[in-house]
Amino acid sequence: MTPAIEVNKVYKHFGVVDALLDINLKIEQGEFFALLGPNGAGKTTLINVLAGLIFPSNGIARILGHDVVVNYREARRIVGVVPQELVFDPFFTVREMLSIQSGYYGLRNNDNWIDEVLNNLGLSDKESSNMRTLSGGMKRRVLVAQALVHKPPVIILDEPTAGVDVELRQSLWNFIKQLNHDGHTIVLTTHYLDEAEALCSRIGMLKQGKIVALDSTKNLINTSNGCLIRLRLSPDILPIKLQSLVENYTDNCFILKINSYSSIEGVLATLRVEQIKILEMEVIQPDLENIFVQIMDKADDVGFE
Numbered sequence: 001m002t003p004a005i006e007v008n009k010v011y012k013h014f015g016v017v018d019a020l021l022d023i024n025l026k027i028e029q030g031e032f033f034a035l036l037g038p039n040g041a042g043k044t045t046l047i048n049v050l051a052g053l054i055f056p057s058n059g060i061a062r063i064l065g066h067d068v069v070v071n072y073r074e075a076r077r078i079v080g081v082v083p084q085e086l087v088f089d090p091f092f093t094v095r096e097m098l099s100i101q102s103g104y105y106g107l108r109n110n111d112n113w114i115d116e117v118l119n120n121l122g123l124s125d126k127e128s129s130n131m132r133t134l135s136g137g138m139k140r141r142v143l144v145a146q147a148l149v150h151k152p153p154v155i156i157l158d159e160p161t162a163g164v165d166v167e168l169r170q171s172l173w174n175f176i177k178q179l180n181h182d183g184h185t186i187v188l189t190t191h192y193l194d195e196a197e198a199l200c201s202r203i204g205m206l207k208q209g210k211i212v213a214l215d216s217t218k219n220l221i222n223t224s225n226g227c228l229i230r231l232r233l234s235p236d237i238l239p240i241k242l243q244s245l246v247e248n249y250t251d252n253c254f255i256l257k258i259n260s261y262s263s264i265e266g267v268l269a270t271l272r273v274e275q276i277k278i279l280e281m282e283v284i285q286p287d288l289e290n291i292f293v294q295i296m297d298k299a300d301d302v303g304f305e
């Protein structure tokens with residue numbers, strides 16, 4: 001099957017800034033994929049290349065087999081992008097915006113789908129509101145609606161839930177999950193790592209223009225080394241022998257990082273010998289946020305190679 005997205009040796013330079021450096025990525029049809037990375041990692045740049053908004057300095061990107069530069073018309077028709085920046089025309093109402101957008105794609109009788117999108121994004125009662133009168137979160141909902149207006153098989157969302165309230169987050173994700181279930185490929189960037197962990201089956205992590213991790217969400221979490229234990233001690237002192245394990249100290253608790261469950265025994269034995277009492281203890285499984293921090297730290301150490 002043709003991949004939904006194929007990125008081959010893509011570079012993007014903005015003057016002296018290397019925003020993308022040799023990106024290689026294949027996303028299969030039907031995937032729910034997260035593209036994660038710190039500010040400035042290159043996520044939006046990669047999305048803009050895929051959306052045909054900027055040209056790569058080098059390399060090839062394809063959407064469902066269509067080169068985003070050579071066949072940009074076809075490529076644009078099959079992708080819907082929710083941009084990170086709020087850009088909109090202030091003079092139209094919500095429904096007008098969506099009808100005009102449908103027109104761009106040559107869709108004349110699109111009202112049923114527009115109704116469904118408005119309804120799923122909690123925008124039905126705003127359809128006659130002028131864009132400039134909408135709150136920030138409402139504008140972002142319209143951006144999502146605009147990206148979906150032509151029912152694109154590939155949907156790319158660049159931080160769609162930034163500044164969006166809890167209720168919409170839930171309805172937005174239910175809607176996007178339904179679209180994914182119906183076969184649409186979803187690519188998501190977000191700084192809310194719990195969202196990525198809950199929704200996406202595969203994750204790519206970018207740092208300074210390079211891919212530093214690419215694996216299934218499950219593998220990323222399972223292969224992370226070790227876990228954390230939170231300990232409240234009396235007296236509130238950690239034996240010297242354990243001090244190299246300290247990750248953090250908050251709310252009168254030591255957070256220790258251990259390589260495996262079997263290391264817990266050694267920690268307990270040391271505390272017993274030193275006659276330090278455990279008032280509270282919790283074993284914390286690493287979540288995607290912990291893994292993200294680990295991977296980003298490691299990428300620093302090895303210079304991203």
Ligand SMILES: Nc1ncnc2c1ncn2[C@@H]1O[C@H](COP(=O)(O)OP(=O)(O)OP(=O)(O)O)[C@@H](O)[C@H]1O
Nearest residue numbers: 014017019037038039040041042043044045046084
């Ligand atoms: N038009 C541009 N001109 C010059 N530099 C740019 C331009 N667009 C992006 N950059 C630079 O490219 C790098 C990647 O930026 P990009 O917006 O892709 O990051 P991002 O991963 O989306 O970050 P964020 O999480 O903050 O949205 C940054 O160093 C940024 O300053």
Ligand SMILES: [Mg+2]
Nearest residue numbers: 043044045084
């Ligand atoms: Mg961005």
